[in-house]
Amino acid sequence: MKQFFKKILLFVPFCFALYLIGIVVWGEFIPSRYINNLRYKIGSIGQMQLRLQEAKRIKNVDILFIGSSTAYRGFDTRIFKKYGINSFNLGSSAQTPIQTLYLLKRYLMEINPKLLVIDANPLMLSIDGTESALDIISNDSFNKGMVDMALSINSLKVYHTLLYAWYASAFGKDKLPIDTVRNGDKYINGGFVEHELAFFKHINYEKQEWECRKIQLRAFDKMIEYLNTIGVKYIIVQTPITPKLYASFANNSFINSFLEKRGSYYNFNQLLTLNDSLHFLDANHLNQQGVEIYNNMLAEILLKDNLF
Amino acid sequence: MLFNSIDFAIFLPIVFVLYWFVFNRNIKIQNLFLVVASYVFYGWWDWRFLFLIALSSFIDFFVGILLSKTDIERNRRRLLLVSIVANIGILGFFKYYNFFYENFVTAFTFLGFSIKANTLKIILPVGISFYTFQTMSYTIDVYRNKLTPTKDIIAFSAYVSFFPQLVAGPIERATNLLPQFYRTRSFDFDNSKEGLRQILWGFFKKVVIADNCAEIANLVFNNSADYSGSTLLLGVICFAFQIYGDFSGYSDIAIGTAKLFGFNLMRNFAYPYFSRDIAEFWRRWHISLSTWFRDYIYIPMGGSRGTTWRKIKNTIIIFTISGFWHGANWTFIVWGFLNAVYFLPLILTDKNRINLEIVAKQSLFPTLKEFFQILLTFLLTLVAWIFFRSESLMHAFVFLKGMFSVSLFSLPHFSGIGRTVPIAFLLTFMIALEWFNREKEFALSNFGANRTTLYRWSFYSLIVFMIGMHMQTNETPFIYFQF
Structure with missing residues (x-):
């Protein structure tokens, strides 16, 4: 028995060492589409690398926007500029409250906004956050906060990618230059991503429900607690999705009730009247025409209500 | 509990350490610990169905005891029947009730009778086909005097519920596994x-x-x-x-x-x-089930001995039952039947064991x-x-x-x-x-x-x-x- 345990105790670190080497070798040589559980992709959808590079330089803005793709495709900093509002958009692909909390802890103090606008997309409350974690790990420089985020998500894919990111950071492989225009997306200084003008062909949906995960609801509360602790002023908004899709959810009142209790809340699905085709590039994202209507309205509310 | 879960990754080392270091002084206590661990393993999914395993264990344990007390063939047969009816009854209700009911309704509707279909929402207990077959093999072997019935209910319960193979086999024979619960186990590196x-x-x-x-x-x-x-x-x-x-x-x-x-x-x-060939395939695929059917159904029916018609009949029956064991759906029955069709040319030309x-x-x-x-x-x-x-x-x-x-x-x-x-x-x-x-x-x-x-x-x-x-x-x- 003693020998059995001794062998196991020796094998475990041996295996772990080879495992780490394997992660590096695979990450280096095997195309990511062939690997299930390692996804290190610099500058993937959402142009997060460019945004984070800029975030490190930005200081003292009026407004910081944060949220998922509905945020980085929904808040055009150029429109707010016309109202004399300096802003930065820290949205990222499929960003859930777990990642929002990570980004705030890492960048909020430096950016030092007068007002934080949290885009609370209910869909992001119903996913586990793996996709967004992979995006951030691949595009941010390696730091301890990533480990906390990985532990919150507790996914093998995130752990592997984190280990590879650690190696990439140590050997300077995390600084690949990327284009500002990719797949019809153009990165605009300030964090906004403008998509080529497109129109969505509306479809009908069956009745459905937002299925929020407890872990994301808890992360949302932690984020609010964090903001209250450091005394940052914030509002919560819901960027509009196509009216038909929004109407298909039977429990919108639950989401409204949850968000209302956590701060000043503006649901633009209810405040704005938009057209499924004319104002959207897909079911979840505004096109540039929709962005202009939405941002103009938001800017007017911000100014009228003296929110910053 | 799934083998490929974090729960099992924690459960196994704990049980291993307790088994070899804490409960290793006495074989009965070690067996009792295995029963408890196995029940925890199974109950992790749904504790209510532990009752079924316990019921199946008790019935076959006592049928075994009673079989050892009588030499009268008629009584022995009755006891065997009690075990088979109880086990097949449990299996039949949980696994096949809705299948038979729906087909019954379909058949009568086809004949022009109108019957209101009221199927039951029955949860299929995990692994029920495995442990019922395992307990039945015990009673049948005792009935055939191939095995001395055990008087140790803890060892028997451990045999029925042994967690590594409880929910998906191998379907063990009492002749192989039960005696292992009587012997003192020592750790073998x-x-x-x-x-x-x-x-x-x-x-x-x-x-x-x-x-x-x-x-x-x-x-x-x-x-x-x-x-x-x-x-x-x-x-x-x-x-x-x-x-x-x-x-x-x-x-x-x-x-x-x-x-x-x-x-x-x-x-x-x-x-x-x-x-x-297919005969070889069936000697190599799910061996514990194939040999169970062979020993407890196929051979008692006459196996491959006798007339050509009997060989055909027995082969079709055994494969069709095997298909039906897999699930209450015609697809499984046809799957079994199709394998019988593959198998028949080999058995009819005596090439099934080449x-x-x-x-x-x-x-x-x-x-x-x-x-x-x-x-x-x-x-x-x-x-x-x-x-x-x-x-x-x-x-x-x-x-x-x-x-x-x-x-x-x-x-x-x-x-x-x-x-x-x-x-x-x-x-x-x-x-x-x-x-x-x-x-x-x-x-x-x-x-x-x-x-x-x-x-x-x-x-x-x-x-x-x-x-x-x-x-x-x-x-x-x-x-x-x-x-």
Whole structure:
């Protein structure tokens, strides 16, 4: 028995060492589409690398926007500029409250906004956050906060990618230059991503429900607690999705009730009247025409209500 | 509790340590601890169904005792009947009630009678087909005087509920497993190492092969009307390896885990896809079930002795029952029947026992003839798997029609085609390793005995790495749990 345990105790670190080497070798040589559980992709959808590079330089803005793709495709900093509002958009692909909390802890103090606008997309409350974690790990420089985020998500894919990111950071492989225009997306200084003008062909949906995960609801509360602790002023908004899709959810009142209790809340699905085709590039994202209507309205509310 | 879950990863070491260090003084206490651990293992899924296992154990234990107290044949038969009716009754209610009821309603509706259908929402208890068969084998063996009935209810309960094989086999015989609960177990280093190797290989087959093949198989079977013949063929090939990896992987984990506790379970798979004919396939696939049917149904019916008609009848009956055991659906019955059709030419020409040894024994590669025999057998099993996997007979026939169409000769095409590259690589790895170790109990058995520790450990680490890189991040249940 003693020998059995001794062998196991020796094998475990041996295996772990080879495992780490394997992660590096695979990450280096095997195309990511062939690997299930390692996804290190610099500058993937959402142009997060460019945004984070800029975030490190930005200081003292009026407004910081944060949220998922509905945020980085929904808040055009150029429109707010016309109202004399300096802003930065820290949205990222499929960003859930777990990642929002990570980004705030890492960048909020430096950016030092007068007002934080949290885009609370209910869909992001119903996913586990793996996709967004992979995006951030691949595009941010390696730091301890990533480990906390990985532990919150507790996914093998995130752990592997984190280990590879650690190696990439140590050997300077995390600084690949990327284009500002990719797949019809153009990165605009300030964090906004403008998509080529497109129109969505509306479809009908069956009745459905937002299925929020407890872990994301808890992360949302932690984020609010964090903001209250450091005394940052914030509002919560819901960027509009196509009216038909929004109407298909039977429990919108639950989401409204949850968000209302956590701060000043503006649901633009209810405040704005938009057209499924004319104002959207897909079911979840505004096109540039929709962005202009939405941002103009938001800017007017911000100014009228003296929110910053 | 699933083997491929964090729960089990915590459960197993705790039980292992308590078993060998805390409850090792007395065999009865050690057995009692195994019963408790097994009930926790099972109750993790749904504790209410523990009652069924306990009931099944009590009935067969007392029937065994009563059988030992009487020599009157009529009474002995009655006791045996009590056990069979109780076990089949439990199985029948939970697994087959709705099937029979729905078919009854359909038949009467067809004849012009109107019957209101009220099916029950019955939850199928995990592994019910396995443990009821295991307990029945005990009573039948006692009835046949092949086994002395036990008076130790704890050992018997441990035999029925032994957690490594409780929910998906191997379906153990009392003659093999029960005596192991009477003997004092001592920790065997080599056997435990072998157990860990077998667990590792089982995990590889389950989480790497089965779960990845399932992705494609599910996609193709769930949207079969949209795909070309070649894509459908690819889907059914993936299903063939999914079910093999899933079930043989479970068996390997079960057998390996039992070894850690000082038990030897029967072999359940012996490289079935290297078989040269269907008879050989059935000697190598789900061996514990095939031999159960052989010993307790087929041979008592006369087996392959007697007239040609009797051989045909017995073969069809045994395969059809085997199909029905897998699930309450006509697809399983047709799957069983189809295998009987494959089997009949061999049994009628007395060629069902010509391939008893593993193929190409002591050779590196098979002969061309053997290769084509293996290929043909595999193709026959593929056609049968279509029925096994399909939702209904109609689905299966449409699938077959789509597969055997001109588009069979086109290139497969579907949204996840890129995933086939790593899966093909992983399958090649598994097949090669199994082929070159086909004379052993399992592919990693006694692996690298003449090599250095560094070589062996590096290889095991490679397998651990492949599991880590290719496992699905959500827990996926084993297919055979539903049986």
